[in-house]
Amino acid sequence: MTNNTPINSLGIAKAPKDTRVVVAMSGGVDSSVAAALLHEEGYDVVGVTLQLYDYGAAVAKSKTCCAGQDIYDARRVAEERGFPHYVLNYESKFRESVVDDFADSYMRGETPIPCVQCNQSVKFRDLLKVAHDLGADCMATGHYIQRKETGDKGYPELHRAVDPFKDQSYFLFATTQEQLDFLRFPLGGWTKDITRGHADRLGLLNADKPDSQDICFVPGGDYASVVKKIRPEAENPGDIVDQNGTVLGRHKGIIHYTIGQRRGIGIGGGVSENNAPFFVIGVDAARNEVIVGPKEALARDVIFVKNCNWLMPELTEGINIDLKFRSMMKPVKATLKTGADNTAQILLADPQYGIAPGQAAVAYLGERVIGGGWITGTDNTASAAA
């Protein structure tokens, strides 16, 4: 390569045909479009699909072999477009890094988000290493998120997707700076309509495939049965108590409860004696108790997080941020105080409700994602009732 070679669309000073890009293909329309477009641009595209779990076992059909429809779809797209495609068997890695942890998290009374662990471990750690070993110049995915080279800083930033309905930044907060250097997200600047338009134009066989809604290894959303398979004790019944410890009823396993939940608690009427609705305000895994109370008891203005990842070397103490502690919420104002051992405290400008341990707290500066951490606990400085 000479120094005169222009920077290509992936930000690399090579001709597209000399630029190897591994594309993580799920079999869905987004990553298929990402791969097909890069191939159309002339890149040396290598499609890779991860086999993460035994599809046959997940949908309880024995004797179906290994690969599900998604793997088949990814392979068909690669065949039709004419680039190589491989399937990596990551079943054991996925079980160790994601599924077991998912179950354990529920057993701790938390509400896990396995998609973040998956991005963090099998996709951006293990698959990324494979891409390196294949001599790739970068790895692309079909995620809706933007990687921005903002010029003089010398490192790329992570920004929310242009399409707010598709934005996956919450699930990608754990992306490290080193990973981000190597990653590319060709769809982040688009709305889903544009992606679908390209899928139609390219005639991709999965152009009309609906977006997946479920956690991939929990078909139909029945996570309780998945957890039960791994941790049979997950459905041990126990007491439902109020804040004073008074037993109000029985629950059928703590996995069925998450903080902030109102429906399906399973105590008569779901309301207290003064007719206020009950909410799950805590899950005490050690005592196998579900604690309920009025909405006010959910109010919190401090969030404690661990295993933080920051995408901002010049992070300053007490920085004002916009915070999300659930994927679908509107960000709220907060102040960030980083602590020792990758922990942090987040002080919320106004008390918030239904903050569940196990979820992620993700920090933004406007459109930019500066990282986040895993929620370990909460506090309410404004009220002694907590």
Added chain:
Amino acid sequence: MLNTIYLDYNATAPMRPDVQDLMTPLLGQPLNASSVHAYGREGKRLIDTARRQVAALTGADANNVIFNSGATEGGNTVLKHFSAQKVAVSAMDHPSVRQARQDAILLPVTPGGEIDLNTAEALIKDHKPALVSCQAVNSETGIIQPIAKLSQIARANGAYFHSDAVQAAGRIPLNMMELGLDFLTLSAHKIGGPQGVGALVLGLCGETPTLLDGGGQEKKARAGTENVAGIAGFGLAAELALADLSAATLDARQALRDDMEAQIQAIIPNVNIYGRDQDARRVYNTSFFSVPGASSQTLLMAFDLEGICVSNGSACSSGTVQPSATLKAMGASDEDAMAALRVSIGWNTTQADIDAFLEALKKITARL
């Protein structure tokens, strides 16, 4: 077709041109060997010729060759024939044998990659199986198994003996009588014949295991209209494989492999080359080694992107990679079993192919 270098003969060998020339016109003809008419008689003649050719490769009587769809069918036919009785199989045998009888007693393997004869003898004495099965050559390591000794043990304990000789045919002499085999199974495509054809060859015992009932083809031992073109191709491939056993051919190919292994060692000084490092008897064509710290999955993809077809020895039908079953049976670490690579050469392999492989190996290992 594809611009690739093929070094995966143990998975399937490219068809020999002579076989292709023989089969191509036959594929267009209505050759039902059961018919009385001219085409029927021609079909019968082709099958009988092939029967003699396969018999010659295995030192058997031509009457004892039963054509079928391949060694998976052959293994299932034999193993299931004894379904009411105990059977013992090598822990390294092909899945078509091990899976055919999941209740089989597993005969363990030494760290050197051979069946452990002492333990096998004790297990056979203890359990008195009706059938013992052990492959003649391991598909992953190429290590030649002591089947003559094991068949003696089996016979002394009243058991029949089956050997999957798929990886042995054309690589070592196979004489059913000398080896003491009751059943031997083959696949045509491993020796340059077509896929979907094979044979069950009967030896000493007089039993005729049968899986499929129907028309009376193959003397009622294997129902279904014969794949005449395929069987004819198999016969010719067997004849050519037998000719390959000449000392000069074997020596030349073994030199190619041994020289390659010396070069692999030079590129990866801490490589484990299975069989070679244990001084085991191996067939000339197979080289099986682990690249410390690497992953088979990634290596196979990387070689494929360089246009070189190799294997790790145990790919699943979906194309994903499993840890080597043989290495696990040999007691290798999970890490080694996940880092294995198999190069298997054959009738059309040239020094230039090996050189290209070594060049790619250098390039790929440099970036690990």
